[in-house]
Amino acid sequence: MFVDKARIFVKSGKGGDGAVSFRREKYVPAGGPDGGDGGRGGDIVFEVDEGLRTLMDFRYKKKYIAESGENGKGKKMHGRDGEDLILKVPPGTIVRDEKTNLIIADLTKHGDRAVIAKGGRGGRGNTHFATPTRQAPNFAESGGHAEERWVILELKLLADVGLVGFPNVGKSTILSIVTSAKPKIANYHFTTITPNLGVVEINHKSFVLADIPGLIEGAHEGIGLGLEFLRHVERTKLLIHVVDISGTEGRDPMEDFHRINEELKHYDEKLSQKYQVIAANKIDLLESEETLRKFQTVMKEKGYEVFPISAAANKGLRELMAFVANKLDEIEETPIYEEAETFQYYAPEENENHKIIVRRENDYYVIEGKPIEKLINSTNFQDMDSLRYFQNFLRKRGIVDELKELGIQDGDTVKMYDFEFEYYD
Structure with missing residues (x-):
């Protein structure tokens, strides 16, 4: 969240x-x-x-x-x-x-x-x-x-797009580059233990991207961080499946891809049916271009789009994110809110616009409040009828009574913002 x-x-x-x-x-x-x-x-x-x-x-x-x-x-x-x-x-x-x-x-x-x-x-x-x-x-x-x-x-926000893949394949690095999020990044497994989220803005569109904790085998049984991982994946509309195409850690990208999809399938059949786009990361570390070509050929035969990228060198990420942003428009909208919580509400109508404050300040009396401002702006002080209306307002609103309770005497000064007058009962 x-x-x-x-x-x-x-x-x-x-x-x-x-x-x-x-x-x-x-x-x-x-x-x-x-x-x-x-x-x-x-x-x-x-x-x-x-x-x-x-x-x-x-x-x-x-x-x-x-x-x-x-x-x-x-x-x-x-x-x-x-x-x-x-x-x-x-x-x-x-x-x-x-x-x-x-x-x-x-x-x-x-x-x-x-x-x-x-x-x-x-x-x-x-x-x-x-x-x-x-x-x-x-x-x-x-x-x-x-x-x-x-x-x-x-x-x-609930993430629109989830970054999935084994630990240390570059998910956090991708998130840090394409959003303003600042996830912890290091060269060891399980760096990310809770989902990090950020907002991707591209081509006048935006979506929420989640770097979800790395998955291990047995996740659907609650091993490691599995259940927490899978709960967040449930809410996404699209998955970016990140694989380490370089195999620098002795991993096979094809095998990793299938093992993670098996975990998704075991947890919930619907998860394995979510639209996936593959990010073949660490192309800058590839020893042979043939590895990438073979991987692309196999995945495209299975119906997957493959984007060769290097998160560390910021290569290919813009094309990947632009594709994802357009794809989200094609996927049926799902609610991104949860059930309403219990809140203490505040009604804007119950504000101080109707309050009138009457107080004594040194040798004079002060009357303030929005209704008083409005009264002054409405009064023509050169017109006797308007002055009577002004006086009646003060009496009907109980302001004269409040002044008497504060001890006002004939001849005392009353201030209403920039307007002053001497009080006589």
């Missing part, structure tokens, strides 16, 4: 502001308010695409911002809604809030969707604030705030 990770910033669209407008038609000299509402901001949505296998795309682009809603206009014309930004992820992706470290979404099946950052609501135009006693409201509501957060994307 290998966890592919990416850290990205997401921000939804801000809601459009409501418009302050009045009818000014030729035969309606004192027309009423006709300011339209602002449009809704776009959401950030994650959606599962079963055609993706890795989080490769999110390593290059780190910031994703949805479109904001359009401001309202006169003649009761509403602003256009911002377009949702849909981000495609592979099956098995977990979205984690970086700040809380809690799970926002566990996306497992094709088409699964989750809204990670909700767009701001459009602000209401001044038509909504007209009353029998306030017939010409000279203020409107600003658009709702955008939600923003850093999220961690985690994908539990």
